[in-house]
Amino acid sequence: MGEIQVETENKKYDPKIAAFLCNWCSYAGADLAGVGRIQYPPTIRTIRVPCSGRINPLYILKAMANGADGVLVSGCHPGDCHYISGNYVARRKFALIKSLLTYVGLEEDRVNFSWVSAAEGGRFAEVVKGVSERVGALGPNKGVFKVDDGGATDE
Amino acid sequence: MNKIISDIRETARQLLADGKVDVVIGYEKGSLPLKATPCFVHSAQEVDSLIWDETCENNLAAFVAKTPGKKAIVAKGCDSRALVVLLQENQLVRDDLYIIGVSCHGVIDQRKIGAEVGEILEASITDGKISVKGMEGDKEYLFAEVKDATCQTCRYPNPVIEDLHLGELIQVSQDVAAFADVAAMENKSESERQEYFKEQMSKCIRCYACRNACPLCYCQECFVDCNSPRWLTGGVDRAENLLFQAGRVLHLAGRCVDCGACSRACLQGVDIRALNRKMTKDVYEMYNHESGISEEGKPALNVYSANDPEEQFLVKE
Numbered sequence: 001m002g003e004i005q006v007e008t009e010n011k012k013y014d015p016k017i018a019a020f021l022c023n024w025c026s027y028a029g030a031d032l033a034g035v036g037r038i039q040y041p042p043t044i045r046t047i048r049v050p051c052s053g054r055i056n057p058l059y060i061l062k063a064m065a066n067g068a069d070g071v072l073v074s075g076c077h078p079g080d081c082h083y084i085s086g087n088y089v090a091r092r093k094f095a096l097i098k099s100l101l102t103y104v105g106l107e108e109d110r111v112n113f114s115w116v117s118a119a120e121g122g123r124f125a126e127v128v129k130g131v132s133e134r135v136g137a138l139g140p141n142k143g144v145f146k147v148d149d150g151g152a153t154d155e
Numbered sequence: 156m157n158k159i160i161s162d163i164r165e166t167a168r169q170l171l172a173d174g175k176v177d178v179v180i181g182y183e184k185g186s187l188p189l190k191a192t193p194c195f196v197h198s199a200q201e202v203d204s205l206i207w208d209e210t211c212e213n214n215l216a217a218f219v220a221k222t223p224g225k226k227a228i229v230a231k232g233c234d235s236r237a238l239v240v241l242l243q244e245n246q247l248v249r250d251d252l253y254i255i256g257v258s259c260h261g262v263i264d265q266r267k268i269g270a271e272v273g274e275i276l277e278a279s280i281t282d283g284k285i286s287v288k289g290m291e292g293d294k295e296y297l298f299a300e301v302k303d304a305t306c307q308t309c310r311y312p313n314p315v316i317e318d319l320h321l322g323e324l325i326q327v328s329q330d331v332a333a334f335a336d337v338a339a340m341e342n343k344s345e346s347e348r349q350e351y352f353k354e355q356m357s358k359c360i361r362c363y364a365c366r367n368a369c370p371l372c373y374c375q376e377c378f379v380d381c382n383s384p385r386w387l388t389g390g391v392d393r394a395e396n397l398l399f400q401a402g403r404v405l406h407l408a409g410r411c412v413d414c415g416a417c418s419r420a421c422l423q424g425v426d427i428r429a430l431n432r433k434m435t436k437d438v439y440e441m442y443n444h445e446s447g448i449s450e451e452g453k454p455a456l457n458v459y460s461a462n463d464p465e466e467q468f469l470v471k472e
Binding site: 057058061062065072078079085088089091092093094095096097098099100101102103104105106107108112113114115123126127130131143144145146147 | 340341345346348349350351352353378384386388392394395397398401402404405406408409430433434437438441442455456457459460461463464465467468469470471472
């Protein structure tokens with residue numbers, strides 16, 4: 001992780017986005033997009049989590065620290081959680097994470113949250129497209145959280 | 156010696172002599188001027204070391220769960236709010252706890268004094284006037300001039316739970332929480348905020364004094380000490396300091412009682428409170444919740460409602 005592709009004439013800058021997808025909805029939605037051969041930019045690195053309620057704020061911060069250019073977190077629509085209330089609890093947490101990160105000066109479009117159901121393959125592709133464009137426009141991770149010398153980590 | 160101190164000592168003596176508690180947690184005079192230190196009184200003979208004044212800046216709730224046995228605690232407003240949160244989170248047993256409530260006018264911000272007179276050599280407080288002898292000069296202050304920033308906006312100077320109240324209650328004028336400091340920061344541009352926190356975080360040496368002073372940082376294993384996964388490296392890096400502070404603040408979201416113990420414990424003068432206050436404001440505005448003000452209810456992030464606001468964080472499509 002961490003190497004930056006330089007934008008040249010024929011090579012466009014591709015951001016690297018860590019995508020935390022809930023097992024029951026968004027991951028299945030991403031799968032549906034794949035099965036349906038819907039095209040979307042190859043910018044996301046999918047990390048499957050059991051529920052959006054499983055998202056620890058540190059996952060997002062650590063992804064940024066390790067050099068991800070953006071983060072996408074996606075779960076079931078409110079009311080449709082496989083575990084009944086996981087995403088309701090997550091929703092409060094997400095609102096605060098987003099607000100705090102913006103407050104400390106992280107660009108608004110770096111960290112993204114959305115709800116995508118298992119039936120919304122097309123919409124998943126749209127979300128990824130939109131997020132990729134906006135993160136791409138911001139350029140590489142500017143290091144509000146990025147640790148320049150990540151050398152001492154386990155990875 | 157004022158009436159409250161003698162009442163605290165008398166209460167402690169009674170409680171210990173009757174065997175109602177094993178230990179009284181209070182304050183004693185510290186080894187440095189203007190600095191009280193937490194004190195654990197185990198026998199009726201030792202109660203005369205207990206004090207109460209504007210130098211009692213620690214939040215004693217931080218020590219309650221770590222102290223075995225039945226205990227009495229001298230609690231000001233913010234200490235009692237922290238106790239409420241700890242009770243809500245099942246960290247304390249109410250029956251093992253005797254709360255000696257005292258109303259608090261605020262504590263002294265030593266950093267402010269130190270910045271003007273250098274290292275504080277001697278100090279005395281009489282009738283709300285603080286005379287300080289410092290390395291670089293002497294000065295006299297009114298208490299209001301050197302009141303800690305947290306205490307200036309304090310809305311709960313009186314304990315919210317207590318078994319006994321000593322002294323008089325303090326009237327507060329504010330009905331609603333004011334967040335002028337947070338709003339001022341929010342109105343700055345993104346790059347200004349980024350610069351501000353960069354500057355603050357480059358001061359941090361990650362000594363974790365803020366975490367240790369915090370009454371609500373009680374995780375058995377703090378994420379900063381965790382080896383697998385290793386969230387933080389050993390080095391001190393500005394971005395990583397922000398990861399630590401942001402992670403800690405998010406852990407405290409909806410729980411922080413804004414006692415300011417973290418900021419006062421910070422020897423580098425990092426503006427930790429700016430982050431905590433932001434979360435307090437958001438929780439207050441979005442979920443209409445203030446932590447630690449009533450024993451009923453749960454911390455804001457343990458509950459939810461079907462129509463919580465989500466427009467401001469969802470991705471725009």
